[in-house]
Each structure stands twice: as structure tokens, then as C-alpha cells.
Amino acid sequence: MSTETTGAAPKPRVGFIGLGRMGFPMAANIAAAGFPLSVWNRTASKAEALAAQTGAAAASSPEALAGSVDVLITMVADGRVLLDLYTGGGGVCGALREGALCADMSTVNPDESRRAAAAVEAAGGRFVDAPVSGSTPLAEAGTLTIMAGGRAEDLERLRPVFDAMSSRIYHMGPLGAGATTKLAVNTVVYGLGQSVAEALVMAEAAGLEREAVYEVFANSAVGAPFVHYRREIFLTPDEVPPPFSMVLAKKDLDLALALADSAGASLPQAVLNRSVLMEAIRAGYGEDDMSAVAEYLRSARAGEK
Numbered sequence: 001m002s003t004e005t006t007g008a009a010p011k012p013r014v015g016f017i018g019l020g021r022m023g024f025p026m027a028a029n030i031a032a033a034g035f036p037l038s039v040w041n042r043t044a045s046k047a048e049a050l051a052a053q054t055g056a057a058a059a060s061s062p063e064a065l066a067g068s069v070d071v072l073i074t075m076v077a078d079g080r081v082l083l084d085l086y087t088g089g090g091g092v093c094g095a096l097r098e099g100a101l102c103a104d105m106s107t108v109n110p111d112e113s114r115r116a117a118a119a120v121e122a123a124g125g126r127f128v129d130a131p132v133s134g135s136t137p138l139a140e141a142g143t144l145t146i147m148a149g150g151r152a153e154d155l156e157r158l159r160p161v162f163d164a165m166s167s168r169i170y171h172m173g174p175l176g177a178g179a180t181t182k183l184a185v186n187t188v189v190y191g192l193g194q195s196v197a198e199a200l201v202m203a204e205a206a207g208l209e210r211e212a213v214y215e216v217f218a219n220s221a222v223g224a225p226f227v228h229y230r231r232e233i234f235l236t237p238d239e240v241p242p243p244f245s246m247v248l249a250k251k252d253l254d255l256a257l258a259l260a261d262s263a264g265a266s267l268p269q270a271v272l273n274r275s276v277l278m279e280a281i282r283a284g285y286g287e288d289d290m291s292a293v294a295e296y297l298r299s300a301r302a303g304e305k
């Protein structure tokens, strides 16, 4: 791996594609840790903003970025975008340096990870699927949990870069094992999110104060990290920018249900959770956070929608 020396420690050149709600702070933390960083984003203004904030270079295309780095990270909306970058019009594989390490951190189907990996490896690179758990506050704090699939030696080479974004890194097995674990985690997250929304609205309808009830949730048996970091948006949904979107949440449940199908498992609760998300999306909450299921239930109760 070619390196650039900054001070005493040689650090790989890192490329980052996908500067959305999660990717922007993740990339900013890589720059803050001293890695030479280049970025590309479909909407160029986000790459320009990151460059202005951190001193990173803004590349003109995914191809130009791929040709200039040792480690390439993607954090994009879904598997379609991932595969377009690696196997379609994005042109990344044609430009990769020999031995380049690619890590996809998006939430995608394990088969999509494996297809991207096959393209990268045919081009002489290495690939690790490394999705994350934790929302934008943890991305900003650099305390995400990473669950990775691929070769142990590739993960070890990526570890210094991952350490800039995360506080825990788990190696779950071969290619696709990270993506599989992420879909299992999200299946639980959507069950919990749906339960918190329903229970909160029920308690309000029965005459209790939202904030008082949430305070007990946060300090009771259900006080998971999710309940803590979504506190503000559950309490004051109109005042907090959405850390996620319902459209992406439905995508995750579609992926989990497809995985369950192919693995011969059943996810009856996930089927129900997805149908509630779909109702909320149809009612106009698609770009709101998944916690807006509570807003949807409140408005449905009031007969507004």
C-alpha cells in the first residue's frame, strides 16, 4: 500500500464516497484523525462543504477518486447505488489501484456486498462489508459500532481508519457477514422504534405527559442506546432535523425480509412494522425520521390524515 507521511506515522490515502447525514460526519472524523482524505458526493455542494471544513480534496468523479487512494469507503443510500459505483456507470473498478482496500459501510443486502466484492477483487483490490449501527449523533462523536465481513487481514489494515469513526469493531465472518448482522440489528431496532412510538402515543392518549413518560422509558428496562439518542426527536419532532428517513427504514425492512426469506426464517413482527411504515409513508412522512411513526399515530388518532 502506498502511503503519504504526515509527521511520524505513515497513513494511507483515504477516499470517501457518499456524504449524506452519516457519511459527512464519518468522513470529517477521518480527516480529523489526520488521514489524507479525498471525497466525492453526487451533490457536489456537500463535498465542497466538507473540503472547506476539513481541508479534504474534492474529487471530480468517483473514478478520479478511486484512482488516487489506498482505501476507498462508500456510505451511500442503498445497494443499487453501491453496485452502480462498482459495476456500473460509476467506473470505480476500472480505476482502482492494485491492492486497494474498499469498505462499504452502507446498509445493503449481503448479496449486493458480495457482488461489489467480486468486481473489486477481479480488478485487483480487496473488499470488506462494514455497515454501522448508531445514528448521526454517534457518527458525529466517532462512536459507531462497525460489524464487518471479509478477510481478517483486510480488516486489520482498515482498523486505523475505522478507529476514527467507531468505538467498537466486530469481525463477523466472511464477505456478507457484516451486512447480514446489520440487517439482524435493524430488525430489532425497528421493533423497538415501533414499540416506543405506539407506547408513547398510548400513554399520551391516556392523559400522561410525553416528556415524563419518555424519561421513564429512558431509565427503565427498555432504555437502550436507541431510546437515549432518539429522545429529542421523539419529544420535539418539529425542532430536530431527521437523523434518518422512513423511506430508508422501509428499505432496511425490505432487505431483512428478503434475507429471512432466502435463509428460511420468519420475521412476523418485521412484516407488521414494515406495513405501519408504509402507511406512514403514504400519509406523507417518508422523509421524516422513523420516530415520526409516533406523529403518524397521533394524527391518525386525531383523524387528521
Ligand SMILES: NC(=O)c1ccc[n+]([C@@H]2O[C@H](COP(=O)([O-])OP(=O)(O)OC[C@H]3O[C@@H](n4cnc5c(N)ncnc54)[C@H](OP(=O)(O)O)[C@@H]3O)[C@@H](O)[C@H]2O)c1
Pocket: 017, 018, 019, 020, 021, 022, 023, 041, 042, 043, 046, 075, 076, 077, 078, 081, 105, 106, 107, 108, 132, 133, 134, 135, 136, 243, 244, 245, 248, 252
Ligand atoms: N441515518 C442513520 O441513522 C443511519 C444509521 C446507520 C446506517 N445507515 C445507512 O447508511 C447509509 C446512508 O444513510 P444516510 O442516512 O447518510 O442517508 P442520506 O443522508 O440519504 O445519504 C445518502 C447518500 O447516498 C448518496 N446517493 C443517493 N443516491 C445516489 C445516486 N443515485 N448516486 C450517487 N449517490 C447517491 C447521496 O448523495 P446526495 O447527497 O447527492 O443525495 C448521499 O451521499 C444508508 O444505507 C442507510 O441505510 C443510516
